[in-house]
Amino acid sequence: xxxxxxxxxxxxxxxxxxxxxxxxxxxxxxxxxxxxxxxxxxxxxxxxxxxxxxxxxxxxxxxxxxxxxxxxxxxxxxxxxxxxxxxxxxxxxxxxxxxxxxxxxxxxxxxxxxxxxxxxxxxxxxx
Numbered sequence: 239x240x241x242x243x244x245x246x247x248x249x250x251x252x253x254x255x256x257x258x259x260x261x262x263x264x265x266x267x268x269x270x271x272x273x274x275x276x277x278x279x280x281x282x283x284x285x286x287x288x289x290x291x292x293x294x295x296x297x298x299x300x301x302x303x304x305x306x307x308x309x310x311x312x313x314x315x316x317x318x319x320x321x322x323x324x325x326x327x328x329x330x331x332x333x334x335x336x337x338x339x340x341x342x343x344x345x346x347x348x349x350x351x352x353x354x355x356x357x358x359x360x361x362x363x364x365x
Contacts, residue, residue, distance in 0.1 A: 244361050247282060249273045249303065250295040250323070255346070259293070259323075262350045263357060276300050283310070289318040290364050291357065293344065296324035296334060308338040319360060323353070 246268050248259045256272040263270045271289075273279040276298070292310065294303040303322060310316040322335050322343040331343040344356050 243269055244290045244364075245269045245271065245286075245288065246357065247271045247273065247279075247289045247292045247318075248323070249279050249292065249298075249306075251275070251298050252295075255295070258350055259353065262354050266354050266358065268357070268361075276306065279306070283314065283316070287314075287316060289316070290361055291318055292316065292320045293323040293357075294320060294340075296322050296326055296331070302334075304334040304338040304340065307340045311339060319364065321360065 246263055248256060248263070248270060250256050250259070251274060253274065256274060260270045260272055271282055273282050292307070294307045296303040303324070307320045307322065311320055319341040321341055322331055323346060324331055324343070325346040326334070328345055331345060335343045342360070344353055346353070
């Protein structure tokens with residue numbers, strides 16, 4: 239990882255997932271911003287659109303995260319990596335990610351340590 243500060247936006251409707259992910263990713267040296275609803279997501283993006291990585295839960299109450307990810311990428315032109323972060327089966331996550339044109343996915347089933355490890359790999363590839 240370079241010396242540049244890496245910013246991650248985590249979007250999930252579970253306060254527990256948000257708190258756990260924020261704690262683990264902050265401990266790993268990242269700046270972490272969270273959003274619990276799509277209104278919060280819009281607020282976060284209005285004040286800062288420069289994120290190295292957005293982790294987007296798929297099963298949100300208002301809209302599916304893969305649809306929102308596609309909107310962010312193709313309508314709002316968000317440039318950072320967008321990964322789905324969900325407990326859906328891997329095959330379903332892979333299909334949703336591909337159909338939405340997003341960068342990848344991280345299954346929640348692997349646990350928080352696996353999520354941090356995968357985020358480290360993803361961001362090691364970002365200049």
